[in-house]
Amino acid sequence: SGGGGGGGGSTREINVSKNVSTELPVTGGVISQCSGDIVKSQLSSEINPGVPAMITGLTEKAALSYIQINVNELVKNVNMTVYQFECKPGTIPILKNEVYRYLNVITSNLDEKLSKATMKIKVQKSWLESKELEKDEIVLLNFDEDTGEWTEIKVIFEDENSENNYYIAEVNNLGYFAIASKTKEVVKEPSFAEQFSKLIIPVLIGLGIIALL
Numbered sequence: 001s002g003g004g005g006g007g008g009g010s011t012r013e014i015n016v017s018k019n020v021s022t023e024l025p026v027t028g029g030v031i032s033q034c035s036g037d038i039v040k041s042q043l044s045s046e047i048n049p050g051v052p053a054m055i056t057g058l059t060e061k062a063a064l065s066y067i068q069i070n071v072n073e074l075v076k077n078v079n080m081t082v083y084q085f086e087c088k089p090g091t092i093p094i095l096k097n098e099v100y101r102y103l104n105v106i107t108s109n110l111d112e113k114l115s116k117a118t119m120k121i122k123v124q125k126s127w128l129e130s131k132e133l134e135k136d137e138i139v140l141l142n143f144d145e146d147t148g149e150w151t152e153i154k155v156i157f158e159d160e161n162s163e164n165n166y167y168i169a170e171v172n173n174l175g176y177f178a179i180a181s182k183t184k185e186v187v188k189e190p191s192f193a194e195q196f197s198k199l200i201i202p203v204l205i206g207l208g209i210i211a212l213l
Helices: 125-130 192-212
Strands: 011-013 020-025 031-047 053-055 064-071 075-085 099-108 114-124 138-144 149-153 156-160 164-171 175-181
Touching (some): 031 053, 053 075, 099 114, 125 164, 138 164
Antiparallel strands (some): 031 075, 099 175, 138 149, 156 164
16 A cells, blocks of 8 residues: 555545546547556545655556655545556557556545656656657657646656666656657658759849850
């Protein structure tokens, strides 16, 4: 069981189903399902300002090592459930990035009392190799439900072992996250017309100058 908030607060595990699924509408009216897992469910009796609550003890397959919750005022009976998906859940927008895992961190009784959350994420080295990515090409993205857009959050590489790389990220909101590759800028190759223009215009100008002479 993970540690709870300070000031006499306590936490307890909640027995929940370990598998959930989200229906996804796709082109043509066909419905597909994205199956995910609950990798942590925890109830903190109270969390005090200045004494972060550590959410640890996630399942082995979780792409998170811990979540540290900081609050700006006393909160009680904070229930947190962390869902993990290997495919895009729900109706959130598709990302162009290579996505390692999607997460959905749902809480109750926290809302605007959250000051910040620190997340330690882990990414398998084998996945990085399969996508031809370097360890510094990982970001965390948070879905903003108000704007309907993804916000990129910088991560800091912390450490590694033989199987995983570990990163730290600070966020101001919870909800949907994606652990993904950085967006790579695509270098657009000039079209034939553009290349021809660059070649022919100087020639025409040169011929014009010669004609004037």
